[in-house]
Amino acid sequence: GNSVTQMEGPVTLSEEAFLTINCTYTATGYPSLFWYVQYPGEGLQLLLKATKADDKGSNKGFEATYRKETTSFHLEKGSVQVSDSAVYFCALSDSNYQLIWGAGTKLIIKP
Amino acid sequence: DAGITQSPRHKVTETGTPVTLRCHQTENHRYMYWYRQDPGHGLRLIHYSYGVKDTDKGEVSDGYSVSRSKTEDFLLTLESATSSQTSVYFCASKAEMNTEAFFGQGTRLTVV
Numbered sequence: 001g002n003s004v005t006q007m008e009g010p011v012t013l014s015e016e017a018f019l020t021i022n023c024t025y026t027a028t029g030y031p032s033l034f035w036y037v038q039y040p041g042e043g044l045q046l047l048l049k050a051t052k053a054d055d056k057g058s059n060k061g062f063e064a065t066y067r068k069e070t071t072s073f074h075l076e077k078g079s080v081q082v083s084d085s086a087v088y089f090c091a092l093s094d095s096n097y098q099l100i101w102g103a104g105t106k107l108i109i110k111p
Numbered sequence: 112d113a114g115i116t117q118s119p120r121h122k123v124t125e126t127g128t129p130v131t132l133r134c135h136q137t138e139n140h141r142y143m144y145w146y147r148q149d150p151g152h153g154l155r156l157i158h159y160s161y162g163v164k165d166t167d168k169g170e171v172s173d174g175y176s177v178s179r180s181k182t183e184d185f186l187l188t189l190e191s192a193t194s195s196q197t198s199v200y201f202c203a204s205k206a207e208m209n210t211e212a213f214f215g216q217g218t219r220l221t222v223v
Contacts, residue, residue: 013216031209032210034211036214042216042217044154044185044201044203044210044214046211048180051210087139093205093209093210093212094208095210097142097159097207097208098156098169099203101153102153103153104153104154
């Protein structure tokens with residue numbers, strides 16, 4: 001069946017560091033891929049998405065490219081801020097009703 | 112932002128009592144979901160709906176039931192609450208199959 005695997009956290013970085021959170025997937029067909037962010041005490045918010053191979057999703061300085069050849073959708077940001085501290089979830093949506101979720105990666109940014 | 116509201120936002124209830132959580136969306140989305148979120152378990156799907164009166168079980172459905180009598184409302188009922196159902200519950204909705212979901216703010220439920 002379909003699945004999403006993302007790197008375990010927590011990931012701890014200093015402010016202005018480069019961020020990569022790895023996400024790989026297994027799916028049949030042509031799923032859409034998403035990154036969500038969850039700030040403390042809040043619900044999940046869509047951060048970015050990509051709907052087909054080689055698409056790049058971007059938002060708030062974050063980027064992720066849909067790589068079908070490596071079945072990956074890694075999240076990157078060139079210079080993180082303390083306000084980026086949150087839990088990040090990778091997910092896919094295929095031709096089924098459901099979203100398939102990664103386990104989430106907690107990101108801690110230190111000043 | 113998609114209009115999805117959950118009520119109540121916080122609830123404390125006693126073991127053995129029934130509890131109903133409500134999710135209301137104003138986006139006319141066809142699909143709706145109930146998840147629970149627990150430390151170390153990520154998001155786990157409880158039940159979902161693919162239309163009015165059309166629902167199905169997720170991976171952790173035991174002890175829960177749902178109803179969807181209108182497009183905009185999706186109710187989650189804990190038939191007889193247990194301490195293991197203490198959790199944060201999230202509702203989500205989406206318009207079409209291969210699209211993103213939008214989430215409510217969550218309900219923190221404590222069963223004592």
